[in-house]
Amino acid sequence: MSEPLALSLGQKFELERMTRMIDSTGDTQSLRGLAKQLLQAWHTQKAATEWIMRQQLGTPSQFGGPTRSTAGTSRDSDSRPDVNGSMDVL
Numbered sequence: 001m002s003e004p005l006a007l008s009l010g011q012k013f014e015l016e017r018m019t020r021m022i023d024s025t026g027d028t029q030s031l032r033g034l035a036k037q038l039l040q041a042w043h044t045q046k047a048a049t050e051w052i053m054r055q056q057l058g059t060p061s062q063f064g065g066p067t068r069s070t071a072g073t074s075r076d077s078d079s080r081p082d083v084n085g086s087m088d089v090l
Contacts, residue, residue: 022034
């Protein structure tokens with residue numbers, strides 16, 4: 001069985017740095033912009049993880065890839081995140 005997912009020491013420091021930055025920001029516009037950036041980053045990471053899983057497993061659409069109606073279009077459509085409101089853990 002593989003090891004559980006854990007953050008590296010560098011990632012832990014970066015997480016702490018960003019957490020402190022968020023805590024020190026009182027400007028709601030800045031926080032709103034940061035929230036949108038984080039949402040975009042989360043979905044981009046999710047799409048990248050799903051793409052890697054599809055590549056390793058050799059299954060083109062099992063993990064939220066294109067539906068049959070979009071099959072045959074460009075490969076770029078494979079990297080779109082599945083925006084269904086679920087909170088999948090990477």
